[in-house]
Structure formats: structure tokens, C-alpha cells
Ligand code: NAP
């Protein structure tokens with residue numbers, strides 16, 4: 001029997017690609033543009049494997065609609081705001097993502113970024129490397145500390161819970177905002193983000209991207225967080241109003257911010273790069289070899305499961321009801 005044709009538009013983790021090649025025929029194009037294939041090739045495609053978080057790799061409804069035999073899109077990454085899952089559902093196309101296997105790594109990074117932000121550890125290291133320990137003396141005492149802080153988590157899902165568990169062990173009180181209260185979770189719940197921000201001085205955003213969270217962390221939320229406030233964003237850059245954040249960091253509306261994600265990656269506003277009260281990472285929260293390999297395996301395993309059993313291992317919510325032919 002001929003192997004199913006899987007389209008890889010743009011870059012994909014090499015381990016995912018080599019596992020897919022073992023079982024399928026791979027068709028590669030530079031980006032998700034159906035016009036890069038001729039019609040007979042478009043008609044052969046039964047699956048797509050695509051990475052998330054790369055600006056040029058958005059999978060929109062028009063692209064999904066260009067492949068009459070398309071059954072599944074296996075996405076690398078847990079966030080899938082780069083692809084139109086609602087349109088996929090309406091076309092009967094399964095979408096899978098890579099949840100859980102990255103939660104602990106991302107939570108570790110979120111806590112590290114929080115500590116870097118309040119204790120200025122990257123700047124202290126730069127001080128040592130620049131010879132200032134010798135030439136000037138000790139690095140100045142930090143205004144920031146975790147002691148006495150209270151943490152609000154925006155997005156108490158799989159990763160939010162893993163972050164909360166870690167910070168609970170640090171002795172910090174935790175509360176959260178989701179659209180719905182989470183059953184069996186005892187942390188304090190706030191019905192609105194601004195209410196949460198008012199109640200805490202440390203806000204960690206690990207909510208998904210997309211229209212429902214776009215610029216949710218706005219000027220009002222930052223004002224509510226207050227002058228000793230710290231914002232950490234490991235969710236999606238689009239969730240924060242970057243202009244409002246830049247202004248809030250500059251005028252002392254909040255104390256500092258730690259960011260792993262940005263609205264228009266890999267472009268980072270110059271004002272953030274220059275801000276001494278911002279700690280910045282290039283979207284690396286899941287970026288260890290261990291975790292990225294586990295994510296790559298899950299992309300391949302979703303495709304294998306789908307074509308063998310008509311079920312995906314980790315379907316996204318919008319397409320969870322879809323089964324294979
Ligand atoms: P998850 O388990 O689905 O959790 C997401 C949480 O956000 C849910 O509890 C959800 O609760 C809440 N939420 C969703 N939309 C909301 C809204 N409009 N308002 C308030 N709360 C909302 O997902 P996860 O596995 O924890 O991953 C979360 C996100 O982290 C991903 O989508 C991705 O964007 C990001 N991420 C980033 C990195 C990185 O490298 N920086 C790595 C992994 C993940 P309700 O549905 O009840 O609102």
C-alpha cells in the first residue's frame with residue numbers, strides 16, 4: 001500500500017521530520033502557501049506537520065481548504081494560535097498539539113525568569129563578566145525580592161498549575177484568573193484579570209494566544225498591579241499590550257517585567273531591549289533537547305496513531321470529536 005503524503009511547510013524539528021519520514025511520504029515546501037504545490041500534489045496530501053511560534057508558518061483557513069484529502073494537522077507546540085482550529089473542525093480535519101510533555105520545562109523556565117527579573121541575576125552576571133566586581137565592587141543590592149510577594153497566575157491550566165506548585169513550595173500565596181474556576185484547585189479565584197492584578201504584586205501570564213486574550217494585559221491591568229508589580233509572560237506575546245507595558249516600565253507604573261514571548265517575534269521593540277527593568281528571553285521556555293525531542297515524538301506519534309486507528313493521541317479541544325475514516 002502507498003504511504004500517506006505528509007506536507008511539512010517550513011521548518012520542523014529534525015527528529016519529528018525523521019520519524020515522519022520513516023512511516024510516510026514527506027512533501028516539503030518553504031512556507032504554508034498552497035500555490036507552492038501543483039494541483040496533483042495538493043490532492044495527495046493527507047496530513048500536515050507544522051511548528052508553532054514561527055511567524056511565517058501560520059496555517060490559515062484558506063491553506064487548510066486547499067487540500068481536499070487533508071485529514072490531520074499535527075502541530076509542534078502546545079499553543080496553536082498560529083492555526084485556524086475552528087476552520088479545521090468545520091472541514092472535518094483533526095488538529096493535534098503537544099501538551100503535557102513540556103509543562104514541567106516551561107514551568108521551570110517561568111520560575112527562573114521570575115527570579116532573574118526580581119533579583120537582576122543576568123545583570124549581576126554581566127557585572128562580573130565585565131570586570132566590575134574588581135573595578136567597582138559588589139553588585140548593588142536589588143530592590144526586588146520574592147520575599148513577601150503574592151502571585152497571580154493568568155491561565156491556570158496544565159502549565160499554570162505546574163508553576164503554582166513550584167511557587168507554593170517557595171512559600172508564596174497563589175491566586176489565578178481563568179474564564180472558569182478550576183475544579184479541585186484551592187488557589188484563590190478571581191473572575192477578572194484586573195481584579196487578580198489588584199490582589200497581587202506578581203502576575204504570571206501563561207494563557208494561550210488568540211482573540212480571547214489579545215492585549216488582555218493592558219494599561220488598566222498594569223496600573224492595578226502597581227509600582228512594586230512584576231509581570232512575567234511565558235504564554236504568548238499577543239496577550240500583552242506591548243506599548244502599554246513599555247510605558248508602564250518607563251514611568252514606574254510597575255517595577256519590572258520578565259518576558260519569554262513577544263507580540264511580533266523575533267522582533268523585540270528597542271524600548272524593551274534598552275529597559276534595565278526588563279529581563280528578556282528569546283522564546284526558550286521549552287527549549288531543552290530533552291523536551292523538544294519529546295514534543296517531536298508526540299507530533300510523529302499523533303500522525304501514526306491517526307493513520308493506524310483513526311484517533312489522535314492529543315487532539316485540540318475544537319477537533320476532539322473528529323475521528324478518522
Ligand atoms: P491549557 O492547559 O489549555 O491552559 C490554558 C489556561 O488558560 C486554561 O486554564 C484556560 O482556562 C485559560 N484561558 C484560556 N483562554 C482564556 C481567556 N480568554 N481568559 C482567561 N483564561 C483563559 O494550556 P497549557 O498547556 O497550560 O499552555 C498554555 C499556553 O502557554 C499555551 O497555549 C502557549 O501559548 C503557552 N506556552 C508557551 C511556551 C513558551 O515557550 N513560552 C511553551 C509552552 C506553552 P479557561 O478555558 O477556563 O479560561
Ligand code: 8YV
Nearest residue numbers: 051052053076077078079286
Ligand atoms: C514551542 C510554545 O516550542 O508549545 C508552545 O506553545 O510556545 C513552545 O513550546 C515553540 O512554539 C516553538 O515551536
